[in-house]
Amino acid sequence: MEGEMANGTLEVLLINARRLKDKNFLVKMDPYVLIQYGNQVRWSSVAKGRNPEWNEKFTFNAEYPGGEHHKYKLILRIMDKHKLSCIDDFIGQTTIYVKDLVSMGVEMGQAHLRPTKYRVVLPNQSYAGEISVAVAFTLDTMARITPSTP
Numbered sequence: 339m340e341g342e343m344a345n346g347t348l349e350v351l352l353i354n355a356r357r358l359k360d361k362n363f364l365v366k367m368d369p370y371v372l373i374q375y376g377n378q379v380r381w382s383s384v385a386k387g388r389n390p391e392w393n394e395k396f397t398f399n400a401e402y403p404g405g406e407h408h409k410y411k412l413i414l415r416i417m418d419k420h421k422l423s424c425i426d427d428f429i430g431q432t433t434i435y436v437k438d439l440v441s442m443g444v445e446m447g448q449a450h451l452r453p454t455k456y457r458v459v460l461p462n463q464s465y466a467g468e469i470s471v472a473v474a475f476t477l478d479t480m481a482r483i484t485p486s487t488p
Contacts, residue, residue: 344444344477348375348400348436350412351472352382352392353453358467359460360388361418361427368419369429371469375400375436376409384419388467400475402444410437414469416458430458430466436473443475450474 352371360367369390371382375398382392401409412434418427434456443449451473458467 344402346400346402346440346443346475346477348398348412348440349474349476350375350380350396350398351453351474352394352396352414353470353472354389354391354393355416355458355467355469356389356455358388358390358416358429358458359465361429367429368421369416370419372415372417374413374415375411400440402440410435410440412436412473414456414471416467416469430460432456432458432469434471434473436475439473440475443477447479448474448476 350373352373355369358367358369366387368384368386370384371392373380373382373396378398380396380398382394385392413431414434415431416429418429420426439449439451453470453472455468455470457465458469460466
């Protein structure tokens with residue numbers, strides 16, 4: 339498969355989060371997750387509290403090889419929705435590197451990362467909670483594998 343481009347679907351199952359750092363002292367948190375893969379972005383629904391449950395699936399188009407390494411990063415940013423303000427609070431984020439998963443999925447037709455807990459951190463890397471996510475890649479067998487450009 340050297341020098342060829344393969345397409346597929348990256349599926350993210352956003353399960354839940356635990357022990358999120360609450361920046362609101364007077365009202366409950368209303369967390370949601372902004373999920374980014376390359377230039378594709380998806381938003382979860384807004385949940386309630388420091389231990390939200392989502393159980394939502396999101397899909398992204400994925401190519402392999404995809405060029406720059408940053409294309410294989412799945413970034414999950416947890417935000418706190420504000421009803422009275424236009425600006426939501428950043429709670430923390432985690433990054434999941436999926437290059438090996440996509441590569442294995444291209445080889446085998448599909449590959450999975452079982453539900454796993456990831457640390458949610460602030461920009462200074464301090465702990466802000468944890469998030470549980472499962473990820474899968476499925477090769478698009480209907481799309482032709484095309485030669486990639488050098």
